[in-house]
Amino acid sequence: MLxxxxxxxxxxxxxxxxxxxxxxRLYPIADTLRLSLFKWDILSKNKPFVGLAxxxxxxxxHLFIDALVNxxxxxxxxxxxxxxxxxxxxxxxxxxxxxxxxxFYETAVFIPHVVSLVxxxxxxxxxxxxxxxxxxxxxxxFGIPAQSWLFDPVLSVICIIILCxxxxxxxxxxxxxxxxxNLPVSLYEAAKLDGASGPQSFWYLSIPMLKPITLxxxxxxxxxxxNVYAQAFVLASDAQGxxxxxxxxxVLDMLENSFRNYRVGxxxxxxxxxxxxxxxxxxxxxxxxxxxxxx
Amino acid sequence: MTVNPVTxxxxxxxxxxxxxxxxxxxxxxxxxxDVFLIIVSILMLLPLVFLVANAFKTPAEMLSWxxxxxxxxPTIANFSxxxxxxxxxxxxxNSIAFAVMSTIAIVATSAIAGYIFGKFxxxxxxxxxALFLATAIVPFEVYMIPLxxxxxxxxxxxxxxxxxxxxxxxSFGIFLIRQNVIHSxxxxxxxxxxxxxxxEFWIFLHIVLPLLRGALGALAVLAFFQAWTAFAWPMIVTxxxxxxxxxxxxxxxxxxxxxxxxxxxxxxxTVLIPSILLFVVLRRNFVQGVASTGxxx
Numbered sequence: 001m002l003x004x005x006x007x008x009x010x011x012x013x014x015x016x017x018x019x020x021x022x023x024x025r026l027y028p029i030a031d032t033l034r035l036s037l038f039k040w041d042i043l044s045k046n047k048p049f050v051g052l053a054x055x056x057x058x059x060x061x062h063l064f065i066d067a068l069v070n071x072x073x074x075x076x077x078x079x080x081x082x083x084x085x086x087x088x089x090x091x092x093x094x095x096x097x098x099x100x101x102x103x104f105y106e107t108a109v110f111i112p113h114v115v116s117l118v119x120x121x122x123x124x125x126x127x128x129x130x131x132x133x134x135x136x137x138x139x140x141x142f143g144i145p146a147q148s149w150l151f152d153p154v155l156s157v158i159c160i161i162i163l164c165x166x167x168x169x170x171x172x173x174x175x176x177x178x179x180x181x182n183l184p185v186s187l188y189e190a191a192k193l194d195g196a197s198g199p200q201s202f203w204y205l206s207i208p209m210l211k212p213i214t215l216x217x218x219x220x221x222x223x224x225x226x227n228v229y230a231q232a233f234v235l236a237s238d239a240q241g242x243x244x245x246x247x248x249x250x251v252l253d254m255l256e257n258s259f260r261n262y263r264v265g266x267x268x269x270x271x272x273x274x275x276x277x278x279x280x281x282x283x284x285x286x287x288x289x290x291x292x293x294x295x
Numbered sequence: 296m297t298v299n300p301v302t303x304x305x306x307x308x309x310x311x312x313x314x315x316x317x318x319x320x321x322x323x324x325x326x327x328x329d330v331f332l333i334i335v336s337i338l339m340l341l342p343l344v345f346l347v348a349n350a351f352k353t354p355a356e357m358l359s360w361x362x363x364x365x366x367x368x369p370t371i372a373n374f375s376x377x378x379x380x381x382x383x384x385x386x387x388x389n390s391i392a393f394a395v396m397s398t399i400a401i402v403a404t405s406a407i408a409g410y411i412f413g414k415f416x417x418x419x420x421x422x423x424x425a426l427f428l429a430t431a432i433v434p435f436e437v438y439m440i441p442l443x444x445x446x447x448x449x450x451x452x453x454x455x456x457x458x459x460x461x462x463x464x465x466s467f468g469i470f471l472i473r474q475n476v477i478h479s480x481x482x483x484x485x486x487x488x489x490x491x492x493x494x495e496f497w498i499f500l501h502i503v504l505p506l507l508r509g510a511l512g513a514l515a516v517l518a519f520f521q522a523w524t525a526f527a528w529p530m531i532v533t534x535x536x537x538x539x540x541x542x543x544x545x546x547x548x549x550x551x552x553x554x555x556x557x558x559x560x561x562x563x564x565t566v567l568i569p570s571i572l573l574f575v576v577l578r579r580n581f582v583q584g585v586a587s588t589g590x591x592x
Contacts, residue, residue, distance in 0.1 A: 011419070017407055027441070035440075116541065119564070126349065129556075229436070234546055
């Protein structure tokens, strides 16, 4: 009787949240999957089922492939830049935990992660600016020719990677610091007694033991890299000033197909590709963690 | 009672010198690390410092090399120009309204759902929780297009309600509160209250919520900044100039050809300074919240 009463309370209490959740999460996710199989142009009334035709079209769509390649390069570029730097900075901040400056270091590294994307991107737009930017001024000072950072097809991708890494670094550092704090102190003391130097115990103890954290941070960084949009929107306007067109990314391509070309079904199939990538990355993370557990 | 004789050997002068040398070496290493970390910190902050500095510069000084950090003759012309050209304050107001409402919704739903999932062990609930957790990895960008059409059919495009629709619940928030409920609220406490005749709702309100204050605070800060920095969703939901959030307003403002860097910097600084101050004040909450995202095992 009592149990039944508690069950009723639990269900009643969870119901409003569940209803909201179903409406703003489950339904749109299911709808994305469904729409990807339909040809739906907002303007036309009928919505014919086309099976996998949208996906087949994607494989030959130059704009989409361009976006996929750019986004992948950005995501992995951010990963390669962020993880080693975060690991080293976190180790050093952890080493200086007891100093008065530790709080300042943490805050300084973390602020770029929390500030609004667009104003922060604006700061970098000025830094990279070909005529007014301090970066080119610095380069010419050292006798290196000035570059048109934001209009060169390769350099503009690098600019976005730098901006995204600058933002991602703080998060990775913070998670690593938590990781360092959870490592067993006794192991380091033993290593020290055996004559291991600081860098040695970092290399042979910290890095292997932090592997699960590295895996987690890597996946988070990659996933947010695949969702890059605001950074490209602000930094990569093309020569005509159209935002984000210089470096086409997946989210931009998707929104353009949906709201400029009115091809919602097609855009949904792009969203499904994004979902598959993210799920794939998450699965890799879990399977690698499990493998580790077995050893 | 016999005391083990501890033989104390007087250290030789060489040994003392060795100790001094080691301590000095350690101090040198720490000093080098501090120097490195200070340089890293400055480099991380420099873009933002320059942005704020540029906001107060005259067009002529913007071009000067090397760039000055403290403007020679500071001007607020950029600010007044931006405030005249754009409804900047309106955008900030929209963003604040959106972020506050989203925070309230997320904290409320997470508190209730996290408590129920943490303390009521029924099979139905476990299945539901797995469902919540499974959707947590689906990025917002994946399902925002259908959600847009839902907002459209509700007639709430171009309003704070439309913005809110995308940010009502947070799977991670539910997970975070559930973990806290499991670790910090003992079953015995709830049972004792039940034996004393307390109703379930009373227990939630008067026992559970006060114990969750820390975790809910951390979640609130996370939720606020999440909405405050949202970009893609406000971008598609708002299409009228007066309904933009600050992120969208600025992003579209900077695409104009006639806009100069001084004004853009002024507009950006207006947004950055309060949010950095807010972050510094709430840093402990924030760090606690973010740190717990890494402990998902």
